[in-house]
Amino acid sequence: MSLTYTYRNIEYLPPITFGFKIHVSATFQNYEYVLEIVKPYLEEKKIAYKFINNREDVYKAFSVHELAGECGKLITIYPSSLILMDTLEDLYQLLKNLDGIYILSDRPYKDSSLVFYRFGLFQDSKDIFQNGVPTVVSLDGEEWQDYPKTYFDLPSWVADIQPAQEENKESxxxxxxxxxxxxxxxxxxxxxxxxxxxxxxxxxxxxxxxxxxxxxxxxxxxxxxxxxxxxxxxxxxxxxxxxxxxxxxxxxxxxxxxxxxVQGESLTDFCKKYGINSYSREHKQKNLNLFREFIGLINLLVNTLSYFHRAGLVLNDIHPDNFVVGTDGQLHFIDLENSYLYGDKSFTGITSKISLKRWNFLDGKQADYHKLGNMLLFLLARLSISEESQVEPSILDKMLKSYGIESNLLDFITYLLSEEVDLTGITTRLDSLYAKSISTNEAMPTLSQPSKKDTSFVQRVEYMCSSFEKYKVYVSDGKNLSVRSEDGIMRLMNSEQNLGINGLSGVVVLLHSKGYHTLALYGLEMVLNRLEETEDGLQVQIEGGFYSPYVFNGLSGVIQMLYYVDKEKYRGLILELRKSLYSEFSQYEDYAKGSLGVADTLLLTANYRKNKRLERCVKSLILNSFIYHQERKKPLDELSYVLSHYHKVYSC
The missing domain is CATH 3.30.200.20 (Phosphorylase Kinase; domain 1)
Known part of the structure; x- marks a missing residue:
């Protein structure tokens, strides 16, 4: 999570790469008091430290939104080894009897509730990163890596500064x-x-x-x-x-x-085989069969929700991850944290992709019906209405028709989202749900709006790669770099988390365009080393353990970078990587983070080798994006650009 820190006394930062650092935690109720005690002490002692000052950032750092091992870190202190123990003891005495969050990555000092320490990175350099992770190597060649952990960990050759903890054998x-x-x-x-x-x-x-x-x-x-x-x-x-x-x-x-x-499969995973992501414009009958099975699931969802409502339970947090399709064939609800008995007041309001903020003020059952409608959109096409946009049911209807399916599901979902919704109306409309096959026009769209003058690839990367801003202090066209500047660039590249065009791949492109080929190659190799091997081929992992196919932060960005740097040298690798992009559906429609960027990347690889699957995927991605653009009334510049690229490739 990105938090804003205030740094103090950095001129006193010990000149070491790794060492013992101190963390001071707190609670959301006492953190201001803790800062009032600790900051003057550190200023007086002239010890380097950083702290979170913004209340919103403190909330994030103390909440479920932060990584488990990072929760609670209010102040990070960088003492020299000579004053480490004295600093710990002083803080221990100053903060006695105060409560704080237990920091999982650290060890508490004595019996303190908010003074902790751990071994880790003090200052980075180009030589200490391996695949983006700070790494220290012993004289014997043993490696230890400093990545987020939920347990206290030391290199085997570093002694703890406290006696070994006694394990509680009774549990x-x-x-x-x-x-x-x-x-x-x-x-x-x-x-x-x-x-x-x-x-x-x-x-x-x-x-x-x-x-x-x-x-x-x-x-x-x-x-x-x-x-x-x-x-x-x-x-x-x-x-x-x-x-x-x-x-x-x-x-x-x-x-x-x-x-x-509850043994079974989450509703999210269960529905993957029935959603539009599993459809193909070549197999209309299969699409229809899958959609009819989804209608059966809608019946099960409505029956389950009405069962809970009859029992006096408002589910409230309706989300596919909170349902399990049990081995008994029933739907089970497994998260009651935000649920409540009908007639009682909700413990807290919730807001998510499925649950709009304004629905917190409605009758609980009516709000559940609205959330059911939004969840159906999400399960079938990863769509959901929001406070800003209500066109998603219409998008779904047009998407279904483009895959050869006519249905009155649009009317059903629209009713679920309406103010008039009740169980009687739901039941009536549920009984009349239908789906039938229709013929489709699969011609590529003709745009009346011409594409603007093409910009170069490097210009597009300059616009998209906001990460490069911090590199500008080191680079300027046509000038040789000092050793210090090269070291600074390498350190920055090692710290990049985003591998796409907005991150490390974009940095590589811009360095290469400015003539810094050795540095570009250094970054390129770093990108390749950080690709993840999966069942679906090499992928780019992003936050949360997910994988991104997109230009902005994912595999499309990596492929475009490789093609630009040396399209012949990396030909084989690019053709291998593009297999992971073969898909006819994308959750989003734009270029940077959606289907247009993926389609454009696949078209780039068509310069090596074309096949029917590639063309089918590209056409489907463009057609889907066109539907999104029409319904959301978005500018057509990006769509026009990719469509022009398509015609160039397939008119040859």
């Missing part, structure tokens, strides 16, 4: 449950798949860490507790198709809520 959780895997990671506490050691049944352990926020005034632990109490109440009423509570356990500083595991 009710450890004696009762065997953890099998992590189902979900969160700063507020992970969710684990486990097994009851005595009975052998699968269970879920929902962990709650103290002082981690879900909202400005609500901790994640409060939501976990509320969920458990609601689950007990619903269990006593005999309500099924929900998570079933087993017990609550306090262990260490955390609370664990244990439930029976």
């Amino acid at each position: 009710y959780l450890g004696d009762t449950y065997e953890v099998i895997s992590v189902l979900h990671q969160s700063g507020g506490g992970n969710i684990y798949l486990a097994q009851d050691k005595k009975f052998g049944v699968p269970t879920v352990l929902k962990e709650a860490r103290p002082n981690i926020l879900s909202f400005y005034d609500i901790e994640k632990k409060e939501l976990r507790e509320k969920e458990y109490e609601l689950a007990l109440e619903l269990q006593s009423r005999g309500v099924e198709r929900l998570i079933t509570p087993i017990e609550k356990v306090d262990e260490w500083i955390n609370t664990y809520y244990i439930y029976h595991y």
Whole structure:
């Protein structure tokens, strides 16, 4: 997560690459008081440090939105080894009896709740990064890498500054449950798949860490507790198709809520085979069959929601990740943190792609119906209406027709999103849902608006690559670089997280265009080393463990960079990489982060070798983008540019 830090006393930063740094945490209630105590001390002692000052950034750093191992880091202190222990002891005394977030990547000093330390990077250089990760190597060649961790870790050759911790051998959780895997990671506490050691049944352990926020005034632990109490109440009423509570356990500083595991597949994963991403304009009957199966799923969703409403439960947080299609064929709802009993007041409002902010003020059942309509859009075509745009149902309707399907699903979803929606109207319209095959016109669009004068590839990269701004202090056309400038550029490239045109690939292109070929090659090799091997070929991983095919931050950007630097040398690699781009559907329609950029990249590779699959994918991506552009009334410049490229390639 990107946070803004204030740096102080940097002139006193120890001249070392790695060492022990100190972290001071706090709670959202006492962080200002902690800063008032710690900052004057560090100023007086002339110790280098950085801290978060902006309240919004403090909230982010103390919330479920931050990585688990990074949560709680309010102040980072860089003492020299000579004053390390004295600094820790002074802070320990100054902050006694204050509460703070436990920092998972660190070890607490003595029994402090908010003074921690860890071994890590102090100052970077071009030589300490391996595949973008700071790395220290021992004299024996052993490597240790400083990446975000949820546990305290030291290089084997570095001694801890405190005696070894005594392990608590008594653990009710450890004696009762065997953890099998992590189902979900969160700063507020992970969710684990486990097994009851005595009975052998699968269970879920929902962990709650103290002082981690879900909202400005609500901790994640409060939501976990509320969920458990609601689950007990619903269990006593005999309500099924929900998570079933087993017990609550306090262990260490955390609370664990244990439930029976619902075996099955998340609705998100289950629907992937029925969504438009699985359609092809060459196989109309298959598309129709998949869509009719999706209509069957709509019936199941409506029946499940009406069952919960009859039981007096408002689901509230309707999202496909919160449903499981069980092995029993039923839909189960597995996240009650934001749910509530009808007639009660919602504990908190929610806002997401599925749940609009204004729906928090509606009757709970009506809001659930609206969210169901939005979820259907999302499941079928990764669409959702927002506060700014309401045209998504119409986009879906036109998309379906372009794949050879006529249906009244548009009317059904429009009704779900209307103020008049009720269960009777839903049931009536559900019974009349239909789908039939129609013929389609697959001619490429003819645009009356001509494309603007073409800009060069380098000019487009200059416009798109905002990351290059920080390199300008080192480079200028036609001038030799000093060793210090080269080192600075290499350090910046090592720290780039984005591999696309907005990041490292764009930097490589611009360095190459300015004649710094050696540095460009250095960055290019770094990009290639950081590609991820997957079942679908080499991919570009982005935040959250996802993979991006796009120009801005993904594989299309990498391919365009390779083609520009040396299209003949990298011919084989480019043809291999393009296999991962073969898709007829993209969630977005634009060039930088959508289907047009992917289509343009595939067209670039057609200069090597054409095939029917490539043309089919390109045509489908352009046609889909055209529908989006029409309905959203977006400028046609980018579409016109890619369409012109298509005609150049396929008129030869």
